[in-house]
Amino acid sequence: MVAGAQKDPRFKSTEDAAMQFGAAALTEQGLRLWQSDFLPAADRKPGFAAFMQAMFEPSYPPAELKNLPILDLNGTNDEALPPRTVDANRKVMEPYAKKYRVGRIEGLHHYLFTQDSIKIVGSTWMRYINSGYFD
Numbered sequence: 001m002v003a004g005a006q007k008d009p010r011f012k013s014t015e016d017a018a019m020q021f022g023a024a025a026l027t028e029q030g031l032r033l034w035q036s037d038f039l040p041a042a043d044r045k046p047g048f049a050a051f052m053q054a055m056f057e058p059s060y061p062p063a064e065l066k067n068l069p070i071l072d073l074n075g076t077n078d079e080a081l082p083p084r085t086v087d088a089n090r091k092v093m094e095p096y097a098k099k100y101r102v103g104r105i106e107g108l109h110h111y112l113f114t115q116d117s118i119k120i121v122g123s124t125w126m127r128y129i130n131s132g133y134f135d
Helices: 002-007 015-020 023-035 048-059 063-067 083-096 115-131
Strands: 069-075 099-105
Touching (some): 069 115, 083 099, 099 115
16 A cells, blocks of 8 residues: 555655654654764754754744734635644644634645646635735
């Protein structure tokens, strides 16, 4: 099953850790870097715990986020960011944002952004902004 999945055109690997900022993914990537021979000595000097802290820090919400409204758009059939994922993101991030709104486009499906998805999501996002509903 895994071998077959790796040949699938939708298989992704190393970029997922950076994209998702999951604790396990960051730890795995951090350990790989730490064990590599190309990590600069300056990054090693403070020790492994400091190195990992520096990797985790960007995934925490900054205080400035409290001043920003967030508008998250996705489709009801979205494969890249399914509604349950967007709802979970909102639940976690809402306390840190000025406001957090989700717009869901009925029937929209995408795996990766295609030109059609970009046009639909982009124009819908602009309609939210222009309507004054989200500012």
